[in-house]
Amino acid sequence: MSNNKIPTTTPRQSATFTQDVNSDIRRAAATGIYDIRGGGAKRKVPSFDDLLFMGASISRYPLEGYREKCDTNVTIGGLNASNPIELDIPITIAGMSFGALSGPAKEALGRGASMAGTSTTTGDGGMTPEERGHSDKLVYQYLPSRYGMNPDDLRKADAIEIVVGQGAKPGGGGMLLGQKISDRVADMRNLPKGIDQRSACRHPDWTGPDDLEIKILELREITGWKVPIYVKVAGARPYYDTTLAIKAGADAVVLDGMQGGTAATQDVFIEHVGQPTLAIVRPAVQALQDLGMHRKVQLILSGGIRSGADVAKAMALGADAVAIGTAALIALGDNDPKWEKEYNELGTTAGAYDDWHEGQDPAGITTQDPELMKRFDPIEGGRRLKNYLKVMTLEAQTIARACGKNHLHNLEPEDLVALTMEAAAMAKVPLAGTDWYPGKPGTGF
Amino acid sequence: MQTIDLSDVGLRETNKTLHAQAADTNQTQWEIINPRGSHAIACGLDAPIEVTVKGSTGYYCAGMNQQATVNIRGSAGPGTGENIMSGKIVIEGDASQYLGATGHGGLIVVKGNASSRCGISMKGVNIVVQGNIGHMSAFMGQSGNLVVCGDAGDALGDSCYEAQFFVRGSVKSLGADCEKKEMRDEHLTLLQGLLDEAGIDADPKDFTRYGSARNLYNFDVDNAGAY
Numbered sequence: 244m245s246n247n248k249i250p251t252t253t254p255r256q257s258a259t260f261t262q263d264v265n266s267d268i269r270r271a272a273a274t275g276i277y278d279i280r281g282g283g284a285k286r287k288v289p290s291f292d293d294l295l296f297m298g299a300s301i302s303r304y305p306l307e308g309y310r311e312k313c314d315t316n317v318t319i320g321g322l323n324a325s326n327p328i329e330l331d332i333p334i335t336i337a338g339m340s341f342g343a344l345s346g347p348a349k350e351a352l353g354r355g356a357s358m359a360g361t362s363t364t365t366g367d368g369g370m371t372p373e374e375r376g377h378s379d380k381l382v383y384q385y386l387p388s389r390y391g392m393n394p395d396d397l398r399k400a401d402a403i404e405i406v407v408g409q410g411a412k413p414g415g416g417g418m419l420l421g422q423k424i425s426d427r428v429a430d431m432r433n434l435p436k437g438i439d440q441r442s443a444c445r446h447p448d449w450t451g452p453d454d455l456e457i458k459i460l461e462l463r464e465i466t467g468w469k470v471p472i473y474v475k476v477a478g479a480r481p482y483y484d485t486t487l488a489i490k491a492g493a494d495a496v497v498l499d500g501m502q503g504g505t506a507a508t509q510d511v512f513i514e515h516v517g518q519p520t521l522a523i524v525r526p527a528v529q530a531l532q533d534l535g536m537h538r539k540v541q542l543i544l545s546g547g548i549r550s551g552a553d554v555a556k557a558m559a560l561g562a563d564a565v566a567i568g569t570a571a572l573i574a575l576g577d578n579d580p581k582w583e584k585e586y587n588e589l590g591t592t593a594g595a596y597d598d599w600h601e602g603q604d605p606a607g608i609t610t611q612d613p614e615l616m617k618r619f620d621p622i623e624g625g626r627r628l629k630n631y632l633k634v635m636t637l638e639a640q641t642i643a644r645a646c647g648k649n650h651l652h653n654l655e656p657e658d659l660v661a662l663t664m665e666a667a668a669m670a671k672v673p674l675a676g677t678d679w680y681p682g683k684p685g686t687g688f
Numbered sequence: 689m690q691t692i693d694l695s696d697v698g699l700r701e702t703n704k705t706l707h708a709q710a711a712d713t714n715q716t717q718w719e720i721i722n723p724r725g726s727h728a729i730a731c732g733l734d735a736p737i738e739v740t741v742k743g744s745t746g747y748y749c750a751g752m753n754q755q756a757t758v759n760i761r762g763s764a765g766p767g768t769g770e771n772i773m774s775g776k777i778v779i780e781g782d783a784s785q786y787l788g789a790t791g792h793g794g795l796i797v798v799k800g801n802a803s804s805r806c807g808i809s810m811k812g813v814n815i816v817v818q819g820n821i822g823h824m825s826a827f828m829g830q831s832g833n834l835v836v837c838g839d840a841g842d843a844l845g846d847s848c849y850e851a852q853f854f855v856r857g858s859v860k861s862l863g864a865d866c867e868k869k870e871m872r873d874e875h876l877t878l879l880q881g882l883l884d885e886a887g888i889d890a891d892p893k894d895f896t897r898y899g900s901a902r903n904l905y906n907f908d909v910d911n912a913g914a915y
Contacts, residue, residue, distance in 0.1 A: 389811070394734070447808040447809045465752055
């Protein structure tokens with residue numbers, strides 16, 4: 244009996260059929276239904292992490308940190324509204340629905356945003372008293388479903404945001420599962436308790452940019468031309484969508500990239516439809532510039548904004564403000580490792596929990612379960628959000644001062660370089676160490 | 689009677705004047721002349737006044753109406769009475785698409801026909817159409833009643849929730865999860881009341897009721913083909 248055992252190769256995982264892919268296949272085979280989740284695109288896409296600021300040098304001198312002024316305020320909607328929105332910081336809270344979020348969570352968003360001097364936004368499901376009561380500046384989303392939509396709330400809003408699309412699902416609607424439909428949610432949405440509530444993918448009473456212009460006229464007439472009207476679009480065709488929104492008369496364009504995470508939809512939708520936030524900002528700014536409307540119609544960028552560095556990079560590329568959703572939920576306490584045991588029981592782990600639509604959130608934020616909601620303190624949550632917004636602002640100011648800018652809006656593409664060819668092409672800033680980017684005019688590429 | 693010449697005063701001043709009327713105003717009767725198909729006429733009203741538009745209107749006339757009665761002595765453009773909360777809209781002619789879209793309450797009466805997507809996503813409004821309605825009407829209708837004295841087009845009540853549809857004539861086809869329902873006494877009473885309020889002489893017994901089969905209320909993959 245010889246002892247010459249045939250050598251085996253080490254087990255080799257497929258780059259095509261990864262463990263993630265295989266688990267998706269097994270889940271689909273077992274359930275017969277696609278996976279629905281929140282959390283935005285989890286695949287690695289070109290992002291603001293692929294950009295760097297150069298900072299000051301002999302040819303640029305910096306401003307003294309903490310001593311020299313670096314303003315952060317922004318006015319939104321001065322073009323047509325008699326009462327434009329004045330924000331102390333250019334970081335706003337994105338729309339998230341009551342129903343998806345608990346009442347206390349909405350209250351905390353209002354508290355935190357107000358303390359930081361910025362706005363928060365309603366969502367599908369209408370305006371709640373706690374949100375209106377705790378938000379100094381509240382943007383009222385006008386969505387295809389029109390759940391909870393009424394003119395009294397419309398007139399209470401400080402701005403109106405017509406939602407055409409969301410970065411997580413350009414062209415997609417939504418569904419709030421029956422287990423999250425409490426009596427209160429059902430009442431606000433004029434539907435029976437416990438049934439799935441579908442949100443339409445397009446508006447019921449207008450189609451296309453010409454209709455949108457008339458819809459904006461109607462909303463302005465109803466609100467006496469007082470408040471700004473935003474148009475929110477997903478990062479699908481940013482140049483044309485921004486152009487058409489401006490043509491329709493929007494005061495501000497909210498542009499949402501595919502990392503936008505608080506919308507629940509099919510995993511396949513999140514990962515395969517839409518464009519990264521980095522890729523959409525320059526075409527949108529180009530549209531504004533081509534129409535002579537840059538800084539007149541404001542551009543609010545969202546989708547995976549996490550830090551003051553992201554804010555500063557968005558500003559440098561031409562945005563007037565940003566909006567945060569997922570980051571705000573994390574600041575409130577979502578996905579906190581202190582709930583790890585319960586995340587494990589749900590088959591996930593802190594940081595990866597994305598089934599916000601199912602209403603079982605251990606942190607008590609994305610739920611309508613009265614017991615889970617008790618875990619969340621809206622006052623403490625508001626304080627945490629305020630702190631986070633302040634830190635982001637300080638970070639962005641730090642970078643702006645280092646670039647010699649006395650206002651965040653004075654940051655410009657010239658302050659940036661890119662670490663990758665892809666980021667250079669998307670942001671239209673030079674690849675680090677060169678004066679070139681793909682597609683640069685006059686370079687023949 | 690207060691008369692506003694829209695072509696002279698302009699839309700903004702017209703609506704501003706109507707919006708300024710308080711709940712206890714003595715000026716309860718208004719007429720708007722020369723509308724010339726303008727959009728957003730008399731939208732956002734919130735007072736117990738009666739406004740008569742003498743001519744045809746464009747998009748969103750009487751949109752989001754509360755309390756007021758708006759009479760359109762002509763035909764009405766798309767989205768007339770969208771998101772109406774209360775009050776009454778009477779259209780003497782035909783109504784274009786999206787009539788009463790997402791309406792939460794009140795009554796809309798059409799003396800002529802209504803186009804496609806009549807009552808789309810209705811949330812409590814009552815709509816009575818003396819003529820016919822177009823395709824995809826009451827799509828995703830949540831609550832309220834749509835009464836059709838003539839015929840209904842394709843896909844009536846597609847994906848509807850608890851809205852009810854009463855049709856006297858034919859229905860070209862029913863939408864997903866919409867089915868014919870039994871007409872019980874309470875429905876005959878309800879329908880008679882709606883017809884009376886709309887000023888239409890018709891016998892409720894000649895109508896057929898339709899509504900949700902409630903098979904799509906909770907997602908089931910085996911129903912995927914129906915969505």
